[in-house]
Amino acid sequence: MKMIHKLDLLMKERHLNKRQLSMQAHIPYTTISSFYDKGTENVKLSTLKTLASFFNVSLDYIADDSVTDRYYGKSIDFKISLKEMSHIKKYRNLDDHGKKMVDFVLNEETERMNKEAENETPVIELRRYFAPVSAGTGVELEPYENFENIEVYSNAYTRRASFCLTVRGDSMEPRFHNDDIIMVAELEDVEFGDIGVFIVDGQGYLKIRGEYGLVSLNPAYDNIRVSYEQMNRAIGKVIGVLDPDWIKNN
Numbered sequence: 484m485k486m487i488h489k490l491d492l493l494m495k496e497r498h499l500n501k502r503q504l505s506m507q508a509h510i511p512y513t514t515i516s517s518f519y520d521k522g523t524e525n526v527k528l529s530t531l532k533t534l535a536s537f538f539n540v541s542l543d544y545i546a547d548d549s550v551t552d553r554y555y556g557k558s559i560d561f562k563i564s565l566k567e568m569s570h571i572k573k574y575r576n577l578d579d580h581g582k583k584m585v586d587f588v589l590n591e592e593t594e595r596m597n598k599e600a601e602n603e604t605p606v607i608e609l610r611r612y613f614a615p616v617s618a619g620t621g622v623e624l625e626p627y628e629n630f631e632n633i634e635v636y637s638n639a640y641t642r643r644a645s646f647c648l649t650v651r652g653d654s655m656e657p658r659f660h661n662d663d664i665i666m667v668a669e670l671e672d673v674e675f676g677d678i679g680v681f682i683v684d685g686q687g688y689l690k691i692r693g694e695y696g697l698v699s700l701n702p703a704y705d706n707i708r709v710s711y712e713q714m715n716r717a718i719g720k721v722i723g724v725l726d727p728d729w730i731k732n733n
Contacts, residue, residue: 484548484551485523485548486518486523486526486545486546486548487518487519487523489544489545489553490504490515490518490534492702493538493540496691496693496694496698496706497538497693497694498694498695501515501516504537507537508533508534508537509533510530510533510534514530526546531545531546538553538676539676540553540554541553541554551657552657552658553658553700554658604636604637604638605636605637606634606635606636606637606731607634607635607636607637607641607642608632608633608634608635609632609633609635609641609644609646609647609666609725610630610631610632610633610645610646610647611630611631611632611633611646611647611648611649611664612629612630612646612647612648613629613630613631613649614629614648614687615648615649615650615651615687616648616649616650616651616665616680616687616688616689617651617652617654617686617687617688617689630646633647633730633731634730634731634732635725635729635730635731636729636730636731638729640666640722640723640729641666641725641729643666643668643722644666644667644668644722644725645667645668645669645719646666646667646669646719647664647665647666647667647725648664648665648667648680648689649662649663649664649665650662650663650664650665650689652689653701654689654690654699654700654701654703654704655678655689655690655699655700655701656700656701657700658678658700659689659700659721659724663724663725664724664725665689665721665722665723665724665725666721666722666723666724666725667679667680667718667719667720667721667722668719668720668721668722669718669719670717670719670720671717672717673692673717673719673720674692674720675692675693675694676691676692677691677692677720677721678690678691678692678720678721679691679692679717679718679719679720679721680717680718680719680721681697681709681716681717681718682716682717682718683697683707683709683716687718688707689721690707692717693706695708696708696709697709
């Protein structure tokens with residue numbers, strides 16, 4: 484998806500036009516207009532960063548046409564040292580046999596370290612409710628009485644979660660998929676731009692809290708216009724997908 488199409492989608496979600504985007508993001512209107520008239524090949528990095536920050540998306544999503552996940556790399560602290568960069572360059576110069584040997588050692592050592600980590604990592608319990616949450620047009624919420632307690636390895640994500648729910652539908656693709664288990668931090672209110680679980684007229688939704696309603700990541704789905712009071716009926720903020728490897732004895 485080209486950058487201008489992503490901008491169109493993001494502006495639509497916030498009910499903005501180019502002039503309003505210029506005023507609110509503090510980017511000259513001529514700069515925004517030039518994206519559409521002259522293309523986006525020579526956009527300044529500072530402008531891309533401003534747009535990413537304003538729309539609460541990753542820089543990769545704004546700058547790279549091949550990235551369709553608006554949060555790609557946003558919450559991951561991924562840095563490469565000079566030594567690691569040197570290893571990568573050496574790896575690229577190896578022939579197929581050399582790469583297979585390196586891959587074998589990496590896989591063996593990674594498996595060994597993971598086993599050691601499992602023995603050392605503390606385990607906590609999370610409540611997983613059987614009632615699903617809709618990433619689509621809504622599902623009737625069942626009473627949150629049926630659940631199971633699952634043991635998960637303690638990490639920065641699982642420690643923030645209060646409970647888990649299963650996703651039904653595809654309106655939040657590409658970030659969340661049908662049957663994903665999501666971790667939720669129980670909150671009475673979800674901030675603008677964050678992804679949360681909301682109750683609207685007895686229906687449960689997994690959506691982004693937009694300025695005028697609930698927003699899907701999948702452009703095939705329209706926004707759901709709700710009142711301010713309805714948007715405040717949140718179950719909690721979504722932490723992310725529960726990695727199956729984080730579940731003990733999975």
